[in-house]
Amino acid sequence: MPARHRPVATLATVAAAAGVSRQTVSNALNSPELLRPDTLERVQQAIERLGYTPNRAARNLRTRSSQLVGLRLDPTTEGTVSGLMDRFLHSLAESCRGAGLHVLLFTAEDVNDPLDGYDELLRSASVDAFVVTDTYRGNPQAAWLAERQVPFVAFGRPWTEPDATHPWVDVDGRAGVMLAVDHLVDRGHQRIAWVGWQKSSTIGEDRRSGWVDRMHERGLSTSRLSARGEDTIEYGRRAAHALLDQDGEQPTAFVCVSDTVAMGVLQAIAERGRRPGPDDLAVVGFDDSPAAQVVLPGLTSVRQPLEEVAVQVVRLLEDRLAMRNIEHPHAILTPELRVRGTS
Amino acid sequence: MPARHRPVATLATVAAAAGVSRQTVSNALNSPELLRPDTLERVQQAIERLGYTPNRAARNLRTRSSQLVGLRLDPTTEGTVSGLMDRFLHSLAESCRGAGLHVLLFTAEDVNDPLDGYDELLRSASVDAFVVTDTYRGNPQAAWLAERQVPFVAFGRPWTEPDATHPWVDVDGRAGVMLAVDHLVDRGHQRIAWVGWQKSSTIGEDRRSGWVDRMHERGLSTSRLSARGEDTIEYGRRAAHALLDQDGEQPTAFVCVSDTVAMGVLQAIAERGRRPGPDDLAVVGFDDSPAAQVVLPGLTSVRQPLEEVAVQVVRLLEDRLAMRNIEHPHAILTPELRVRGTS
DNA sequence: CCCCGGAGTTGGAACGATCCAGAGCGCCCC
DNA sequence: GGGGCGCTCTGGATCGTTCCAACTCCGGGG
Structure with a gap:
């Protein structure tokens, strides 16, 4: 049984040691400007x-706040490579420290219920706010939390409700893909294909629009260069084969909606005895995963500035928690291109 | 400013609604067996x-426990592929829910100080216990926490202090490598090389011992088949080239201490125009990373049972928190081999 | 000389739960 | 009939902090 070396110090202990009242010690910590300099000094020394x-716990009880931010961790899909969560979590924890x-962390009992878990933490006042990350297929969480006026910040735009007013931070995927297209065009490519997700994916379509628009801006055609499917290696492989099999002009470069898909494209290129790289078939992925x-x-890839995302998330969170009401609090960050061997 | 739809229910509210005292409501939740069935029913309905x-917060204050487990998140090394933290964190959060x-999560202000951050959480009673994961290069945390009689469980053996008595869970890397060796021998390989970490890495040497011993048990020589270096792709690449360059008998298979190193070995194989796989040069990695x-x-790899690790960590944590004192609480779990194209 | 106001400090109350000692009640046994 | 015991349930105290109202100085103005 753990025996405390010395009884844990409390406000009362410190107050007695410094010869002041509890409240003065409390003020020394929370509103030092109220104390006379010499008293402050004496209290700080006692502390x-x-x-x-x-x-x-005592502070939380009295102030009705926990200084905790809840984040629901959902199972990662095996066979997918992004691995963004690691980086994001670390950055988020780091940014939170400053605030x-x-x-x-919490998980859902029923993974299929996107709202599971939030309510209990809220009612028990375990957290002050949430960070919502899983905004891929619409996010009922945001609507649910907003309706209850629960402080939260979303990582990901409210694609399906463009007039939602909750705070969010997102990365400009469209701009990221434009970087990729520019890079490839500058390297001399003209037939640049898109290997993307299904039309139903708003994120996928946003990224694709970067390809479409920038291609046209650079005077290039996108005709017969677009493929769409699911986020698997196998799909990327098949899509690349199909694009390279078509008669007429074949692509010389692939811009992919994700690194997972890009890995499939690389497989296909290898299977055809071609070489990925600037001299033969160039490939650009998205996410800059460890893979x-x-x-x-080395797969050239669009890297999301997750460190900066975390900083912005926490900034908006602080605004919200301090009840500084801002009109449409959001931030869109621009990704960068990490150029490697495949281009 | 958030307006609560209805004032949050408290024990007193519920007690009044059910026509009982606060304590009875409390008992309904914490010791339902104390209540008469009909009272219990009535209280539960009110709840x-x-x-x-x-x-x-109120519960934490009174019971002097927070039901929180601290875990320090350190920056992940870029250019390394393991990506175990994601899987482990999810499993840990999941197992914790059951308990x-x-x-x-917390991070250190000074990343180089392995103890930074623990003390403050402890003194503020923010957490009841810790999970310590970074036990790679010795773990001063374990000694520090044990000395203070702070409940914690380590993921990773106390290699450097074999008589440490704190709870820990680890994966039997040696057994994992033996699986890999057996698998390759069964596939007909005889010249199986080891590409490992420096001698100073206890984990690396443990894994290596699996290779040495199982090779000998199967009647095979390990002479001129062992390489050691750092955990980078580049090292793996150079090591593989060196092993394949040596005259005399060259290896036909590589067992690697990590997936990162294995990726380097795969690069070297490709650079030599050889093919990774059971028919030419087989490769086995360690960690079963997304990569x-x-x-x-597909890289054959030794997969750590992180889900089970998390379960055991939480089990030992519960024992410790309940002050069930067990002699040498620990668990060693056996990894499994995920066989893929490279073997 | 007294009153006023601000700076600095104080002690009681409150946050919402659990701990603890004991009260009420019915039953059995002597 | 009274004492003892077990089962339920109760109310006051308590955890350690912050909120709040008020108190003590002290100097300046009337």
Whole structure:
């Protein structure tokens, strides 16, 4: 049974040691400008000497806040390579530290219910706010939370409800793909194909629009260069084969909606005895996953600035928690292109 | 400013609604067997009707526990592929749910100080326990926490202090490598090389011992088949070239200490115009990273049972928190081999 | 000389739960 | 008939903090 070396210091302990009242110690921590400099000094020394840190539970109870931000972790799809969550979580935890917040992870009992888990944390006042990341296939969470006036920030735009007013941060996928197209055109490519997701994916269509528009802006045709399917390697493989099999002009480069799909394209290229790279068939992926960095010639990929996303998420979260009401709080960040061997 | 639709229910509210005392409501939740069935029923209905969930802060204050488990997230090394943290975190959060716990993430202000961050969470009673994952290069955290009698469970053995008595869970890397060797021998390979980490890595040497011992058990020589270096693709590449360049008998298969190194070996094989796979040069990695699943012919790899690790971590955590003292609480789990194209 | 106001400090109350000691009640046994 | 015991249920105290109202100084103005 754990025996405490010394009884944990409390406000009362510190107050007695410094010869002041509890409230003065509290003020020394929360509103130091209220104290006379010499008193402040004396209290701070007592705090230091006793190694006092305010008890969170008591503070939370009194202030009705937990300084915790909930984030629901959903199972990652095996066979998919993005691995963004790792990077994002670390950045988020880091940004939260600067704001005096911490990240609390939770999972759903019923994975298929996108709302599962939020309500309980809320009613028990376990968290002050949420970060919602899974905004891919619409996000009922955002509507649900907004309706209840629960503070939250979404990573991902409210595609399906463009007039939603909740705070969100997103990465400009369209601009990212434009970077990729420019890069390839500058390298001399003209027949640049798109290997994307189904039409039903708003994110997929946004990224695709970057390809369509920039191709036209550069005076290039997109005809017979577009493929759409699911987010698997196998689909990427088949799509690349199909595009390369068609008679007439075949693509010399592939811009892919994800690294997963790009891996499939690379497979197809290898299977045909061609070489991925600027001299033969160029390939660009999306997400800059660890796999992109290690696959054979190095996969050029659009990298999402997740570190900056986390910073912005926390900034909007702080605004919301401080009840600073801003009209349409959001941030759109521009990704960058990591050029590697495949282009 | 958020206006609550209805004032949040508290014990007192529910008690009044059910016509009982606060304590009886509390008992209905925490010790239902103390109540007469009809009272229990009545209280539960009131709880249900009012949508009551106990306030965590108040409960935490009174019980001096937070039901939170701290986990420090350190930056992941770019250019390395393991990506285990994602899987582990999800599994851990999931297992914690079953135990009424939640995971609280934190980061260090000073990344180079392995102890940074723990003390503050502890003194503020923000967490009840820790899960320590970064046990690679020795773990001062374990010693520090154990000394203070702080509940924690380590993922990773106390290699450097074999008589440490704190709870830990680990994966039997040695056994995993043995699986790999057996698999390759069964496929007809005899000259099976080891591409590992530096001698200073205890984990690396543990895994290597699986190769050495199983090779000998199967009557095979390990002479001139062992390489050691850092955990990079480039090292794997150079090691494979060196092993294949040596005159005399060259290896026909590579067992690698990590997927990262294995990716380098695959690169070297491609550069020599050889083919990775059972018919030419077989390769086995370690960690079953997403990259292993998507790289060209599919990298055979040793998969750590992280889901089960998380379950065991939480089990030991619960034991520790319930102050069930067990002699040497630990669990060693056996990995499995995911066979893919490279073997 | 007294009143006023602001700066600095104080002690009681409150947050919402659980711990703990004990009260009420019915039953059995002597 | 009274004492004892077990089963239910109760109310006050408590956890450690912050909110709030008020109190003590002290100097300046009437």
